[in-house]
Amino acid sequence: MLLLSCTQYGSAPLSHMQVGAGDPVYTTYCAPLERSTYLLDEGYHLRINDPKLPIEFTTDNAGNLGLALAEEGSFFLNIEDFYSAPEINLSYPDMVKFSCQPMEHLDLNATFVVHSSRLAVLEITLSNRTRFPRQVTLFPYLRHNDQEFTDINIEADRATFVHREKADSWTRNYDIPHVEVVHDLWLAESDLPLITASVEGDIYKSSKSLEPALDMMFSGDSEVLKTSLIASRFTVDMQPFARKTIRIVRGVAVNSEGLSKLRKQADELLAVDLSSYQEKNEELFAHLPKIDGLSDQNRRLYESCWVMMRQQMMPPEGRCPTLYYLFSREPQWGWGHGGQVFHESLTMLAYALFDPNMAMSSQRLYARRQREDGYINYRTGPYLDETIEVDGMPTSSAPWYAWQNLEIWKITRDRQFLEEMYASSKRFYQWYTSHRDTDGDGLCEWGGHGVLESVRDARVAVWDEVTSPDRVEALGLNCMLVKEASSLAEMALTLGLESEAAKWRMEADSRAEMVRDQMWDEETGFFYHIDQVDGDFSISRRDDLKRKEIIGFLPLWAGIATKEQAERLVNEHFLNGKEFWREYGIPSLAANDPYYNPKGYWNGPVWVEWNYLVLRGLIDYGYNEAARELTDRVATGMTQVLAETHNLWEFYSPDEPWGGWHATYIWAGIVNRMMLDVARLP
Numbered sequence: 001m002l003l004l005s006c007t008q009y010g011s012a013p014l015s016h017m018q019v020g021a022g023d024p025v026y027t028t029y030c031a032p033l034e035r036s037t038y039l040l041d042e043g044y045h046l047r048i049n050d051p052k053l054p055i056e057f058t059t060d061n062a063g064n065l066g067l068a069l070a071e072e073g074s075f076f077l078n079i080e081d082f083y084s085a086p087e088i089n090l091s092y093p094d095m096v097k098f099s100c101q102p103m104e105h106l107d108l109n110a111t112f113v114v115h116s117s118r119l120a121v122l123e124i125t126l127s128n129r130t131r132f133p134r135q136v137t138l139f140p141y142l143r144h145n146d147q148e149f150t151d152i153n154i155e156a157d158r159a160t161f162v163h164r165e166k167a168d169s170w171t172r173n174y175d176i177p178h179v180e181v182v183h184d185l186w187l188a189e190s191d192l193p194l195i196t197a198s199v200e201g202d203i204y205k206s207s208k209s210l211e212p213a214l215d216m217m218f219s220g221d222s223e224v225l226k227t228s229l230i231a232s233r234f235t236v237d238m239q240p241f242a243r244k245t246i247r248i249v250r251g252v253a254v255n256s257e258g259l260s261k262l263r264k265q266a267d268e269l270l271a272v273d274l275s276s277y278q279e280k281n282e283e284l285f286a287h288l289p290k291i292d293g294l295s296d297q298n299r300r301l302y303e304s305c306w307v308m309m310r311q312q313m314m315p316p317e318g319r320c321p322t323l324y325y326l327f328s329r330e331p332q333w334g335w336g337h338g339g340q341v342f343h344e345s346l347t348m349l350a351y352a353l354f355d356p357n358m359a360m361s362s363q364r365l366y367a368r369r370q371r372e373d374g375y376i377n378y379r380t381g382p383y384l385d386e387t388i389e390v391d392g393m394p395t396s397s398a399p400w401y402a403w404q405n406l407e408i409w410k411i412t413r414d415r416q417f418l419e420e421m422y423a424s425s426k427r428f429y430q431w432y433t434s435h436r437d438t439d440g441d442g443l444c445e446w447g448g449h450g451v452l453e454s455v456r457d458a459r460v461a462v463w464d465e466v467t468s469p470d471r472v473e474a475l476g477l478n479c480m481l482v483k484e485a486s487s488l489a490e491m492a493l494t495l496g497l498e499s500e501a502a503k504w505r506m507e508a509d510s511r512a513e514m515v516r517d518q519m520w521d522e523e524t525g526f527f528y529h530i531d532q533v534d535g536d537f538s539i540s541r542r543d544d545l546k547r548k549e550i551i552g553f554l555p556l557w558a559g560i561a562t563k564e565q566a567e568r569l570v571n572e573h574f575l576n577g578k579e580f581w582r583e584y585g586i587p588s589l590a591a592n593d594p595y596y597n598p599k600g601y602w603n604g605p606v607w608v609e610w611n612y613l614v615l616r617g618l619i620d621y622g623y624n625e626a627a628r629e630l631t632d633r634v635a636t637g638m639t640q641v642l643a644e645t646h647n648l649w650e651f652y653s654p655d656e657p658w659g660g661w662h663a664t665y666i667w668a669g670i671v672n673r674m675m676l677d678v679a680r681l682p
Helices: 169-173 207-216 256-269 275-285 296-311 344-351 356-369 401-412 415-435 461-465 475-494 498-518 550-557 563-574 608-620 624-645 666-679
Strands: 044-047 056-058 064-071 074-076 084-092 095-103 106-116 119-128 134-143 149-154 158-164 181-189 194-198 229-238 243-253 379-381 384-386 649-652 659-663
Touching (some): 064 095, 064 106, 084 275, 119 134, 119 256, 134 207, 181 229, 207 229, 229 243, 243 256, 296 624, 344 356, 344 401, 344 608, 356 415, 415 475, 475 498, 475 550, 550 563, 550 608, 563 608, 608 624, 608 666, 624 659, 624 666, 649 666
Antiparallel strands (some): 044 056, 056 064, 064 074, 084 095, 134 229, 149 158, 158 181, 181 243
């Protein structure tokens, strides 16, 4: 199914929002691609969804940037204290605008821009909407929930200090470069009276301790050695209908030398026209593919996914000579920040419709790292080549590499890309089939660290309760290899290599026949793994491999199932509410399996990218209405979670609005491709 033409957005809907805390919008912000760095890359999440807390830009390790106000002895700190709650008016990957009324007839408009991985600016405009003068005090602040800032130096309009960011165990184990001692800059400049100060005291975990601290701290004492709270105070005398604008710059640096350079850039940011950031974003996001007829809620999800996917793109650095992506930039965690894996690159099947060159660059990175024998390592990053050897055998990832490259080529139509990636995909397929068929029977099993290689890397019913991935002829793997061979055939045919295309077609057909004949269970009408030794559905107990997992639908995606098999898969299992037809998508394990947990890992939750594979199979076999309904269910669940958390998650519950375990996870964006594909069905 090709998506070669899409109506473009044209206008700038992301610049004209009116969304509040209960609306589905993604509110994490990171540096734009051209000013991003892997090392010391600070992102921010705007938290407006808890009325009992202040408006804050939270970070995982660097403190929370927030603001409070006071008038006539009354503090306005928590959102519930405000006259009107904040409303987001614009949201892009690197910037947000929001507005509210902290007090009656006092408007607050804020613009926050992440200029680079190391500099962010917050501009606040207060407007007196009365015919009377008033005096308002504004407190922009930075607080840390878990540690104290040290080495504090306070000047008239700025403060420098230090915080620490400890590397997690994964980062330490792989010796990934990491900055633990971070040098910070806090800069505020205005024509208004300004005092910058800090106070020793408790870690400010709640607004109950924050409010009195802000009220008492401004003594002008500049000799404080450590604190968990840095703030500025602006006393604003506002005439009737007057406006006052205040700008704050927050920066982070690798060392004191970097901090000196940062000061100059920060000073420049005090005078930069922030509308230029908006204009650049509007130009970029005018190229979003447009879908007519989306509900307002699904449109917000759709836009949020594009914003999140764009945000994860990184410029060349270290051992990455091309553009690449990360799973998550804020919060940062080693596993999600190490680099890209080509099972996560399913995201590029959506992202290529927005930025085809970036998608091709990301895929080319795998080819550049590929070994002479065809092997591609498990994860590829600017400072990482992760192979994870087990008994001398390296771990790779799910072999849907050729299919991804073919799908991206169908969007870009770049022949050079097709030629390069056909050669790379062919070598990878040949490595896989020669190293993953240990008994030489034509069917393959997972190898290396098989649990990781199989993608379904924790809480898998068969892996946990029956046997290990290397002891079965793996259903998912062999479906993927069928799809790889058929994709290689299509690539070869397009390139005019007819004899090679015929060879690939024969390989795909031969493996597909073995899957149909050996892995299909007529009794239950479902596909399963089979025992590597004797080819039945039993390892330790009779039929203990007959666990209905989402991989049972991959023969639809790979084009393996007969018409009759497809009918049973769809009618008896896919549309069966006791098994897979759940309220918010297809779970990774049938709901009537005793190991089922909708908030587990691979034993129940909705993994959006695997739901996309199922969707493609439904469409290919003509089950268009089921495909539409599946997309609607997945989008509905994601939208409700987005409205509650303002984030996009690694996976979702099929039974209630819930997302886990990791936020800002790039492959959640594949839901956009689901929506695009079904929107173009007849």
